[in-house]
Amino acid sequence: MAIDTGTLTNIGFYVFVSIMFAMLALGFNLQWGYTGLFNAGIAGFFLIGAYVAVFAITPPAPPLIIGGIKVYPGHLGGYSLPLPVGALVAMFVSGAAAALVALPTLRLRADYLAIATLGFAEVVRIFAINLESVTAGTIGIPGIPGPIEFNPPDAFLNTMTKVAVGAAILLGLLIVLQFMVESPWGRVLRAVREDEEATMALGKNTAGYKLQVFALGGALMGLAGWFFAITINYVEPSGSFAPAVTFSVWVMVIVGGSGNHRGAIIGAFVIYGLEWLSVQLKDLAPKFLADTIPYIRLMLVGVLLIVLIIYRPEGILRERKRVLR
Amino acid sequence: MGGDSGSSLPRRYWPRGLNWAALRFTPAFRRQLLRAVVVAIIFLAFLAGLAATFGIAILQYTLAGFVVSSIVIVAAIGLTLIYGIRGFANFAYGDLMTLGAYVALLVNLNGGLSLVWGAIISFMVLAVAGILVEIVIFSHLEGRGPVPPIVASVGLGLIIQNGIRTVATTQQWIYPVPALQEIPIVAGLGIHPIRGIGTIVVGLSFVLAAHILLKYTNLGKAMRATADNLELAKATGIDTKRVTYAAWAISCGFASTAGVLLGLSGVLSPVMGFNVLLLIFAAVIVGGIGSPYGAVLGGLVIGLSQEMSVPLLIWLGQPSVIGLEHSTAYKVAIPFIIMIGVLILRPWGIAGRPPAFARRVFFVERITQAFSRRPAQAKQVEGEEGG
Numbered sequence: 001m002a003i004d005t006g007t008l009t010n011i012g013f014y015v016f017v018s019i020m021f022a023m024l025a026l027g028f029n030l031q032w033g034y035t036g037l038f039n040a041g042i043a044g045f046f047l048i049g050a051y052v053a054v055f056a057i058t059p060p061a062p063p064l065i066i067g068g069i070k071v072y073p074g075h076l077g078g079y080s081l082p083l084p085v086g087a088l089v090a091m092f093v094s095g096a097a098a099a100l101v102a103l104p105t106l107r108l109r110a111d112y113l114a115i116a117t118l119g120f121a122e123v124v125r126i127f128a129i130n131l132e133s134v135t136a137g138t139i140g141i142p143g144i145p146g147p148i149e150f151n152p153p154d155a156f157l158n159t160m161t162k163v164a165v166g167a168a169i170l171l172g173l174l175i176v177l178q179f180m181v182e183s184p185w186g187r188v189l190r191a192v193r194e195d196e197e198a199t200m201a202l203g204k205n206t207a208g209y210k211l212q213v214f215a216l217g218g219a220l221m222g223l224a225g226w227f228f229a230i231t232i233n234y235v236e237p238s239g240s241f242a243p244a245v246t247f248s249v250w251v252m253v254i255v256g257g258s259g260n261h262r263g264a265i266i267g268a269f270v271i272y273g274l275e276w277l278s279v280q281l282k283d284l285a286p287k288f289l290a291d292t293i294p295y296i297r298l299m300l301v302g303v304l305l306i307v308l309i310i311y312r313p314e315g316i317l318r319e320r321k322r323v324l325r
Numbered sequence: 326m327g328g329d330s331g332s333s334l335p336r337r338y339w340p341r342g343l344n345w346a347a348l349r350f351t352p353a354f355r356r357q358l359l360r361a362v363v364v365a366i367i368f369l370a371f372l373a374g375l376a377a378t379f380g381i382a383i384l385q386y387t388l389a390g391f392v393v394s395s396i397v398i399v400a401a402i403g404l405t406l407i408y409g410i411r412g413f414a415n416f417a418y419g420d421l422m423t424l425g426a427y428v429a430l431l432v433n434l435n436g437g438l439s440l441v442w443g444a445i446i447s448f449m450v451l452a453v454a455g456i457l458v459e460i461v462i463f464s465h466l467e468g469r470g471p472v473p474p475i476v477a478s479v480g481l482g483l484i485i486q487n488g489i490r491t492v493a494t495t496q497q498w499i500y501p502v503p504a505l506q507e508i509p510i511v512a513g514l515g516i517h518p519i520r521g522i523g524t525i526v527v528g529l530s531f532v533l534a535a536h537i538l539l540k541y542t543n544l545g546k547a548m549r550a551t552a553d554n555l556e557l558a559k560a561t562g563i564d565t566k567r568v569t570y571a572a573w574a575i576s577c578g579f580a581s582t583a584g585v586l587l588g589l590s591g592v593l594s595p596v597m598g599f600n601v602l603l604l605i606f607a608a609v610i611v612g613g614i615g616s617p618y619g620a621v622l623g624g625l626v627i628g629l630s631q632e633m634s635v636p637l638l639i640w641l642g643q644p645s646v647i648g649l650e651h652s653t654a655y656k657v658a659i660p661f662i663i664m665i666g667v668l669i670l671r672p673w674g675i676a677g678r679p680p681a682f683a684r685r686v687f688f689v690e691r692i693t694q695a696f697s698r699r700p701a702q703a704k705q706v707e708g709e710e711g712g
Binding site for chain 1: 413414416462465466470471472473475476477479480481482483484486487488490491599602603606607610649650651654655657658660661664665668669672
């Protein structure tokens with residue numbers, strides 16, 4: 001065998017995390033790329049999806065008290081539902097949350113929505129950190145079931161099933177979303193993005209369309225949260241759902257080219273690839289640099305955001321020009 | 326705003342000079358003053374009621390609220406200035422505050438100067454940085470709508486935040502402040518001479534400075550004109566580019582001072598500014614975007630409500646009530662709830678004047694109209710009066 005299973009497992013990890021980011025990017029692309037709704041709280045909807053899925057699919061977890069000391073605060077749920085049911089519940093709750101946040105701000109300018117969603121993500125994260133009896137706080141929830149449990153445990157097969165499940169979902173999403181945006185419904189979305197008042201004048205209920213799209217995008221982010229939970233098998237609020245996730249997804253969509261699905265997916269693979277490589281190369285870097293690599297990477301994300309938005313806002317893959325015939 | 330009628334259009338706007346004629350009381354100003362006095366009396370009565378019910382010590386939270394408000398107000402004025410003139414939400418503002426706090430610390434530790442000098446030098450450094458940021462980044466994004474500058478400002482924030490993490494490490498720093506006793510006002514109620522009184526005094530003087538700048542100098546008048554209508558301001562002969570640079574300098578200078586005050590009230594860390602960004606946005610939105618006077622009001626509402634919710638949250642945290650764990654951590658959710666409430670009911674801010682189209686656009690207004698017996702026309706007139 002030319003490549004040993006350890007390396008393949010490692011690459012498989014990169015692939016399924018990229019797929020997860022691709023789901024987030026597809027959700028954000030639907031909201032911003034197609035409809036012009038700017039979501040600054042991607043991490044919040046992602047978090048809600050992950051935790052709701054975890055509550056649905058894990059076995060019960062009562063508080064663990066040893067010698068009068070609370071070792072583990074326990075968490076809500078524990079219904080041991082099948083994984084697909086967990087995905088549906090996560091999508092529904094995240095989508096509903098997105099609709100609720102969007103409702104007061106949809107009729108206002110785009111920046112109000114950005115501020116409201118940013119605040120929402122922060123508040124959700126604070127609740128997830130502090131509401132220990134529901135979310136187990138910063139200790140996190142371990143032992144989330146994966147797609148298929150192998151006996152005896154096999155890291156390679158495990159990773160490959162995750163990649164396969166993720167790829168199948170991504171392909172399905174891509175087909176469904178492509179049909180949606182090419183339909184008359186998708187045409188209205190692009191019209192809202194280009195000129196909302198003109199669309200309103202044509203008799204379209206633009207606020208209704210915006211609400212649908214925002215909820216749908218939120219549901220996709222919830223799906224990404226579910227996928228995160230079943231692949232990483234551990235959720236914890238302070239690191240995985242930090243605002244940096246939101247900003248990374250922005251970069252992915254802007255790099256790939258907003259307004260087309262392939263761009264969002266390519267962006268996810270490229271940008272997460274940079275992060276993954278930086279982790280892989282950490283051992284090669286000199287000692288003084290090794291600790292600051294994550295910060296330097298985030299600074300690069302910042303530079304990339306500024307440079308791209310100024311000089312190449314259409315990204316690598318330009319949105320297909322549609323000409324009236 | 327408005328109310329400085331009587332003075333003709335200045336030929337030169339840049340060299341500033343106090344316009345003494347504008348200092349007299351206009352009827353609009355008198356009306357506002359009356360309204361402010363009424364609100365203040367209601368608030369004082371509320372405080373007296375609280376003190377009578379729960380003991381005087383409860384007012385400690387009110388004092389803390391005023392301290393937080395002072396910080397939020399200074400920051401919110403700076404943020405709303407750029408929001409008004411450049412028309413976008415500067416998401417890097419929290420990180421600019423962090424940068425200001427660290428520059429002051431650097432001057433203090435390495436330059437051997439006192440923290441006051443640190444704050445002054447930091448103000449100037451950040452003012453220059455603000456102008457640079459406009460030239461290098463944001464001038465390229467003019468006229469591209471509100472979202473591209475938001476994306477760029479998040480990029481700037483990431484660069485600043487992680488630059489600080491790289492250079493100054495993630496370690497927490499504390500300003501070397503002389504150890505002073507709290508000054509007791511009455512038994513059980515005290516205020517720290519630097520963290521409390523100092524912050525409030527600095528906050529008040531910044532509000533006063535902003536008021537004088539905006540109302541009585543030609544630069545301020547040019548700023549308000551630019552914020553009101555860019556094209557019209559250009560047509561009047563105002564050099565809007567220089568006004569924009571001045572606004573960036575003032576905005577970032579205010580950010581630096583707010584950062585120093587924030588560092589004084591707690592510890593310095595790379596995320597200190599980003600963590601209060603929501604609070605400042607809430608203050609700006611509650612007061613009405615682009616209005617510095619609204620920012621003052623919004624800052625008061627946000628700071629006081631956040632700190633005065635603490636005893637309520639502590640009560641909720643008691644096992645006999647609902648036993649909410651870490652209940653005081655949720656105080657940051659209060660500004661968010663107020664912000665959402667204002668966005669639903671009065672998106673133009675609590676003190677602002679509703680735009681003419683508001684009656685048709687906002688569905689909540691429609692619902693309230695459906696429930697009120699008065700015809701829509703009468704409400705329109707009432708709305709025009711306010712503000």
